Amino acid sequence: MSLLTSDTGCVLYDGIAPPLDRRVHVSAENASDDASPERRRAAWMAAAQAGDRIAYERVLAGSVVLIRNVARNRGVPMDALDDVVQETLLTVHRVRHTYDPARSYDAWLAAIAGRRAIDMLRSHGRRQRRETHDEFALDQLAGRDDASAASERAQEASRLRAAIAGLPPGQREAVEQMGLKERSLAEAAAETGRNTGALKVNLHRALKALRGRLHGDS
């Protein structure tokens, strides 16, 4: 068991049951030379739980490769790997209080990444089942001006408007600016006075919430 000391003064235990004489003191700020990458990540995450922003950004940046590896091993297509990374980082942020510094950070992260990868594969599968790939499908479609199609479009638009209206203010603003008004990230930031990072997170969360409300995706 290694004894890790964060720069916020926390004393942390890493690993499961190595001998006591192998304990080493590693601060979250300087956890570099003596510690393995996994121990460093564990120390950084423990410090992040205490509010250390630098340690937090380090551990998240260091987690990206691990998340991609987990997602790839689960069979997530290459073009969807970054989506799994983003979803996993957001989940890590939400549940960071569940990490126990006495245990492996990598195992904790891999479990979350694995779950997000499965969610992505399921959502991908559902979308593929809903989509039609028949080359003659276009010919068989009802005309654009068909009354029932127009009514269906109106209903869908109404559902979408209602779903957007039900979003929290920050998320609604992000969708309105970048989704409906088609403004760029920089334009939206200038318009709303929010920073681009916050807008991007809000948009990401809003799209996820809308997917959930309209299609039942998690």
Place this chain on the structure above:
Amino acid sequence: MSSDPRHQVLIDALGAELTPVRRLPAPWLRTLGWLLVVAAIAAALLMHYGPAPMLRRWAGAPDLAWAAAGAVLTTVCAAWAAFALGVPGRSRAWAWLPLPGALLWIGASGFGCLRTWLAPGTSIANVHQSTDCLVFIVSFAIPLSALMIWLLRRACPLRPVLTAILVGLASAAASASLLEICHAYDAAATDLLTHALALGIVIGANAAMGGRLLSRH
């Protein structure tokens, strides 16, 4: 730093939102907290009914005592397993923890049906009386399940349905253990079937509803 600029933007944004968090207590500690509530209900029932009838039944038919011990063991192990599975990275093997207790509970209850003598101070429950047992188990299991699900929602159960099944098992076993304090009937096929039905209802309802409540992560 992350090589992908898209991720770096998100990391910066999450870093800006960072606030200190209170760590989730260890699963055994959270299990203990939930069990204290069960113990408080047991104490209230014991104060009302007294321990004498229960001890007299156990002395006359030890298999009833073994079944009760199995139910209590199942309660503790299923609750611990549910809280452990609420933490990312814990092995799925935790789900097997309640198995020995459940086998003891089912085995001893089944053995009770084969006895030819009646436990003292009891009778064989008819269908109407068995329904009372079912109502008791389900009524106590609902608030106990709700409490555990509420506690688990602060955690991150990555296998929500499996966790909810364990919540149902723990709650139903706890209710069956509480029932033992005021259970005036001997083990019989009708009684065993009622308990099995109550267990099925509680676990099924938890799997259906608890799974959804726990899957927000």
